[in-house]
Amino acid sequence: MSNPSQTTATAPTAPQEHEPRIVAFQCKWCTSAGSDLAGVSRIQYPANAVPIQVMCSGMVSPMYVLSAFNKGADGVLVSGCHPGDCHYMKGNFFARRKLYLVQKLLQFIGLESDRFRMSWISAAEGTKYAQVISDFVRDMKALGPQRKLKAKR
Amino acid sequence: MTKKRTGVFVCHCGNNIAATVDVKRLAEEMTDEETVVYSQDYVYMCSDPGQNSVIQAIKDNQLDSVVVSCCSPNLHEKTFRDNAERAGISGFTCEIANIREQCAWVHKNREEATEKAIKISRSAIRRVAHNKALDPIAVPVTRRVMVIGGGIAGIQAALDVANAGLEVILVEKLATIGGHMLQLSETFPTLDCSQCILSPKMVEVSRHPNIKLMTYSEVQDVSGSVGNFRVKVLQKPTYVDPEACKLCDDCVQVCPVVVPNEHDLGLTARRAIHIPFAQAIPASYTLDVDACLGLNPIRCGKCKDVCEAGAINYDMQPRTVFEEVGAIIVATGFDLYGQENLGEYGAGKVEDVLDGLQFERLCSASGATKGHVLRPSDHKVPKEVVFIQCVGSRDPAQHCAYCSKICCMYTAKHARLYKHHVPDGRAYVFYIDIRSGGKGYEEFVQRTMEDDETIYLRGRVSKLHRTRDGKVRVLGTDTLTGQNVEIDADMVVLALAMQPSKGTEQAAKVLKIGRDKDGFLAEAHPKLKPVESVTAGIYLAGAAQGPKDIPETVSQASAAACKVLALLSQDTLSHAPTVAKVRESHCTGCEMCVDACPYQAIRLLNGKAVVNEVLCEGCGTCAGTCVRAAIDVKNVTQLQIHAMISAIMGG
Ligand SMILES: Cc1cc2nc3c(=O)[nH]c(=O)nc-3n(C[C@H](O)[C@H](O)[C@H](O)COP(=O)(O)OP(=O)(O)OC[C@H]3O[C@@H](n4cnc5c(N)ncnc54)[C@H](O)[C@@H]3O)c2cc1C
Numbered sequence: 001m002s003n004p005s006q007t008t009a010t011a012p013t014a015p016q017e018h019e020p021r022i023v024a025f026q027c028k029w030c031t032s033a034g035s036d037l038a039g040v041s042r043i044q045y046p047a048n049a050v051p052i053q054v055m056c057s058g059m060v061s062p063m064y065v066l067s068a069f070n071k072g073a074d075g076v077l078v079s080g081c082h083p084g085d086c087h088y089m090k091g092n093f094f095a096r097r098k099l100y101l102v103q104k105l106l107q108f109i110g111l112e113s114d115r116f117r118m119s120w121i122s123a124a125e126g127t128k129y130a131q132v133i134s135d136f137v138r139d140m141k142a143l144g145p146q147r148k149l150k151a152k153r
Numbered sequence: 154m155t156k157k158r159t160g161v162f163v164c165h166c167g168n169n170i171a172a173t174v175d176v177k178r179l180a181e182e183m184t185d186e187e188t189v190v191y192s193q194d195y196v197y198m199c200s201d202p203g204q205n206s207v208i209q210a211i212k213d214n215q216l217d218s219v220v221v222s223c224c225s226p227n228l229h230e231k232t233f234r235d236n237a238e239r240a241g242i243s244g245f246t247c248e249i250a251n252i253r254e255q256c257a258w259v260h261k262n263r264e265e266a267t268e269k270a271i272k273i274s275r276s277a278i279r280r281v282a283h284n285k286a287l288d289p290i291a292v293p294v295t296r297r298v299m300v301i302g303g304g305i306a307g308i309q310a311a312l313d314v315a316n317a318g319l320e321v322i323l324v325e326k327l328a329t330i331g332g333h334m335l336q337l338s339e340t341f342p343t344l345d346c347s348q349c350i351l352s353p354k355m356v357e358v359s360r361h362p363n364i365k366l367m368t369y370s371e372v373q374d375v376s377g378s379v380g381n382f383r384v385k386v387l388q389k390p391t392y393v394d395p396e397a398c399k400l401c402d403d404c405v406q407v408c409p410v411v412v413p414n415e416h417d418l419g420l421t422a423r424r425a426i427h428i429p430f431a432q433a434i435p436a437s438y439t440l441d442v443d444a445c446l447g448l449n450p451i452r453c454g455k456c457k458d459v460c461e462a463g464a465i466n467y468d469m470q471p472r473t474v475f476e477e478v479g480a481i482i483v484a485t486g487f488d489l490y491g492q493e494n495l496g497e498y499g500a501g502k503v504e505d506v507l508d509g510l511q512f513e514r515l516c517s518a519s520g521a522t523k524g525h526v527l528r529p530s531d532h533k534v535p536k537e538v539v540f541i542q543c544v545g546s547r548d549p550a551q552h553c554a555y556c557s558k559i560c561c562m563y564t565a566k567h568a569r570l571y572k573h574h575v576p577d578g579r580a581y582v583f584y585i586d587i588r589s590g591g592k593g594y595e596e597f598v599q600r601t602m603e604d605d606e607t608i609y610l611r612g613r614v615s616k617l618h619r620t621r622d623g624k625v626r627v628l629g630t631d632t633l634t635g636q637n638v639e640i641d642a643d644m645v646v647l648a649l650a651m652q653p654s655k656g657t658e659q660a661a662k663v664l665k666i667g668r669d670k671d672g673f674l675a676e677a678h679p680k681l682k683p684v685e686s687v688t689a690g691i692y693l694a695g696a697a698q699g700p701k702d703i704p705e706t707v708s709q710a711s712a713a714a715c716k717v718l719a720l721l722s723q724d725t726l727s728h729a730p731t732v733a734k735v736r737e738s739h740c741t742g743c744e745m746c747v748d749a750c751p752y753q754a755i756r757l758l759n760g761k762a763v764v765n766e767v768l769c770e771g772c773g774t775c776a777g778t779c780v781r782a783a784i785d786v787k788n789v790t791q792l793q794i795h796a797m798i799s800a801i802m803g804g
Contacts, residue, residue, distance in 0.1 A: 023801055036225045039254025047265040050272045050801045051255055055789060059773030067795055071802035088772035089751040
């Protein structure tokens, strides 16, 4: 993990820094609960990611990821329970398998692979949630706006 | 579809939200959403006046759906859904926008936080625009209970449930119920005889009209869900008909095969045909087929010949039984950590080094030595005995990381029992700390030290070995004096760690319930749901859930019974209606969803997927897998998620 102070150090020199827009699909039982814990613990992180709570990461259709990019998202996160800890026993295994392919597909069509991320965050990992979002926002700032899949209107 | 009439209610949460999010602006901006016909903000939406104002607004504006922008749905989703029902609309048309935990509390910049809160709220509005008014699914309940494991935990739970009038099936792996408590001599902190308090309960189980006892049986498969489980049980043949058996013991007298007796942990021997011990329940013999010469009159057949009652039947077959139950209590107990893992203590190969349960059998009147403490190698009275605590416990580097909790107490008990049997003997206890929390427990340990003059040495034993003159040399350190200690003992007793039984591992696998990092059964919440497993309808009791003594085991068993009774006192259970639904016109019958479903809730009927709504838990793994978007979870449909993405991206 690189130094987070990097962004703050470079901020003044970039006058209109790109504010990335990130969509975070997070499962109800682990990651959403983990982000609630981040809140209860008042751990601060950037406001660029907007959460969409789903029942299980296994529910996230590849179409959602593509749709978010199509509508202009700079980054998409799918986060669920740790493998083996799925509230629905094996939903996140399906998510992992399927979304790995989505990642490969995105790479294939030329999208920076960093723009799509998966993570496993438990209900006890508020700190990790804040870290995952902070890192994502920092990296998307560095990458600049996503144009590859954004619909031209 | 007629246009929705949604009301938006923005909560200040005192200053919790309002300090960071511009709640007035949020409430105002929501009115430009197409479906929103009403919007307001209020200081505490969850308070009585807050909730009443929601009801009033629903009635005054003929709202059919509600979005509350407030704290996490984990806190007040139920509050606001119930409130919506009170106003006469379906609770399922109320959604929460979490703008506290996931927004106001984690951001400082007011502008940014307000923007994000707007997006979160808009996405909830777009979602609720497609929510259906759903009714909970009523599931009938089977008012029968299965208890797995017939130790004191299982016995207590079975009796409590049966006494409340429900039918219980008690499944025990061994040929008798009783568990480890049967092997104990006397029990701390009162030193009352274990069998004297346990046997009456065992007899009560065998005579109870509501208890169906299945010993020598194992659960092999479970399907269904809370309220309606279907359990497959395999009953192994004992080759003896308990109804016909007269307990005359003639068969044992003629059986030529001698094997170690597991009830006495190998300190005594038994025959291939045997009764686990005199007061076994059911009171009958078991022919141990692994030891028997072959269930064959030509090879042996002596027991069958001698049995006048004709109770022995070599042709008895295993029986598979299916039982329908509404709830399951798992009480599969513990095993001791294996001595073979302890190289430093002779790996179980040094004579006169016993484990705690073996020592119990030495002290027990029904045990190997009829209650005389004699060491196994030469049957002499041991004059110096060393007890070692924390063997295999509290040792994350090599053995179990956790504290086994009961060993301080049973070691103190062992030292006392030893001194009562051998008043001129000397008892040493090596310990790390003394943990004696519990009613009368600390006093018990003090009496062991003072009245019974046991010598407590603080420190670990590094090694032990057999000497030429038939002693066991114990090498340790007394960390209080800083000196090395060397004791030539006649006998050593190891307080081995308690670990989840092998049967617990097996049961957890079959029931698909979680285990913790140490392999004990995992409770649904460490504080607030200590007797529930994560799977609804499956409860936990006893040492299978964690190391515990008898009082704690019994409390947990009664607690589990109480939870089961509360569950099964309902005529029907309500199941969340947010389940998967198939759009037949789009389904090609490819079966991807059938394979993906963790609950086997989807099957193919006439070439189309069909969902069993009772089994479906609404996880949506099917929906995420379907390439034709032909299956969706109600109120979290793909259409809704796309609408939410649009809302967030400003579309
Ligand atoms: C040396 C020693 C001394 C002790 N002394 C005391 C004392 O003085 N006072 C005190 O309060 N406590 C004492 N204890 C603790 C006490 O033994 C336990 O608290 C108690 O036995 C736990 O009961 P249980 O029913 O949970 O487990 P168990 O007694 O282990 O019973 C579990 C039962 O489940 C059965 N089973 C396992 N797997 C399956 C399966 N898959 N299917 C069907 N059946 C299965 C087993 O065969 C067994 O009958 C002592 C423990 C030890 C080791």
